[in-house]
Amino acid sequence: MGSSEKDVTTVIDVTKFDTSDYKSVRKSPQSAKGPIKAWETDPNFKYEVQRQPGGKDLLYCYQCSTCTLSCPIREINPDFNPRKIIEMAVLGMKKEILESEEIWICASCQACYERCPQNVKFSEVIGAIKQVAMKEARKGNIEITSKKPGFDGSFMSMIERFGRMYEPGLLMDFLLLKNKDLNGLFGYMPLGINMFKKGKIAFFPSKIKGMDCIKNIFEKLEEV
Numbered sequence: 631m632g633s634s635e636k637d638v639t640t641v642i643d644v645t646k647f648d649t650s651d652y653k654s655v656r657k658s659p660q661s662a663k664g665p666i667k668a669w670e671t672d673p674n675f676k677y678e679v680q681r682q683p684g685g686k687d688l689l690y691c692y693q694c695s696t697c698t699l700s701c702p703i704r705e706i707n708p709d710f711n712p713r714k715i716i717e718m719a720v721l722g723m724k725k726e727i728l729e730s731e732e733i734w735i736c737a738s739c740q741a742c743y744e745r746c747p748q749n750v751k752f753s754e755v756i757g758a759i760k761q762v763a764m765k766e767a768r769k770g771n772i773e774i775t776s777k778k779p780g781f782d783g784s785f786m787s788m789i790e791r792f793g794r795m796y797e798p799g800l801l802m803d804f805l806l807l808k809n810k811d812l813n814g815l816f817g818y819m820p821l822g823i824n825m826f827k828k829g830k831i832a833f834f835p836s837k838i839k840g841m842d843c844i845k846n847i848f849e850k851l852e853e854v
């Protein structure tokens with residue numbers, strides 16, 4: 631669907647914006663490293679992102695920065711800049727963007743989507759970029775240093791095995807098996823015991839009915 635067909639109803643209250651922020655968010659993504667070198671970019675990267683589920687909106691963005699100025703994550707992490715991530719993707723800065731920590735910290739709260747004049751669903755665009763990152767990492771073309779994909783992997787592995795969350799298993803998988811973080815695991819124990827006493831978590835895992843459907847979903851995901 632083209633942007634002209636979209637029903638844009640959100641009114642942006644510009645009086646709530648701190649316009650001094652434009653100075654920082656309009657900086658070139660490469661400003662710290664010097665000019666972008668055309669021969670180091672991949673002009674097909676934007677199409678690769680668009681081919682992933684959720685990636686189709688990428689080229690509707692016209693770089694107004696409304697998303698960045700609406701983002702609660704940016705309030706606590708000034709390095710996070712949705713507009714800049716889209717700009718880098720469009721410019722073909724594939725390796726820089728796929729190896730950056732920032733692509734893993736969007737909270738999918740949709741505050742930016744509510745205000746985007748182009749109805750760009752940034753959380754889905756970033757999801758498409760993450761899909762490319764995972765594929766390239768599996769091929770050994772990039773190195774992902776963020777721990778977030780590991781956590782997501784542990785989360786999905788619980789869903790795949792039991793059809794629901796099994797918190798002790800999630801912590802064992804993520805903290806112990808993936809990160810060898812014994813202190814982190816023990817750190818969660820008092821909270822875990824309290825939750826167990828209140829019946830919020832189960833000691834042993836149990837599978838849902840209809841595990842066949844879960845199996846089918848994961849098989850379809852493998853094909854994407």
Ligand code: SF4
Binds near residue numbers: 692693697749
């Ligand atoms: S608000 Fe929408 S159009 Fe503006 S920079 Fe963000 S994604 Fe692009």
Ligand code: SF4
Binds near residue numbers: 736740741743
């Ligand atoms: S969806 Fe992500 S980028 Fe958009 S406002 Fe929420 S945290 Fe920020």
